């Protein structure tokens with residue numbers, strides 16, 4: 740019984756160190772915004788096609804870096820959910836893409852988010868950024884008319900030093 744008194748404060752301390760992922764600003768993650776001068780339907784099909792092309796480990800051998808081990812969870816023209824397993828470090832990141840058509844003109848705004856599942860990952864060498872960026876590059880979406888990308892080092896862990904050739 741005495742032991743419990745000693746253990747309980749330790750347990751609560753440990754639990755408080757691993758809060759829900761979204762509430763932790765120090766957890767490795769990346770939030771960014773893309774704009775395209777093409778329809779959300781085209782953006783949606785491009786992203787989904789690329790995720791499916793990069794599911795097998797073979798695509799990392801072929802394309803290099805971390806361009807493999809993506810897994811589509813669910814997808815519609817408004818919302819895409821996927822996972823990416825890191826080839827080198829073998830942990831999983833969760834990816835979401837919210838697609839919003841801009842009225843009147845043929846264009847699409849995408850809010851993309853990637854977060855590492857393990858709570859202890861604080862620095863990620865920009866891996867969460869590359870999880871998202873590699874899909875946009877691989878699918879050719881970065882060359883779409885009107886493409887812009889907005890993020891910064893506060894929204895996106897180690898964004899400015901990320902090297903997506905490696906990750």
Ligand SMILES: *[C@@H]1O[C@H](CO)[C@@H](O)[C@H](O)[C@H]1NC(C)=O
Nearest residue numbers: 804900901902903904905906
């Ligand atoms: C990124 O990594 C690749 C492969 O190691 C390297 O060739 C390239 O110079 C690096 N790019 C930058 C900007 O550091």
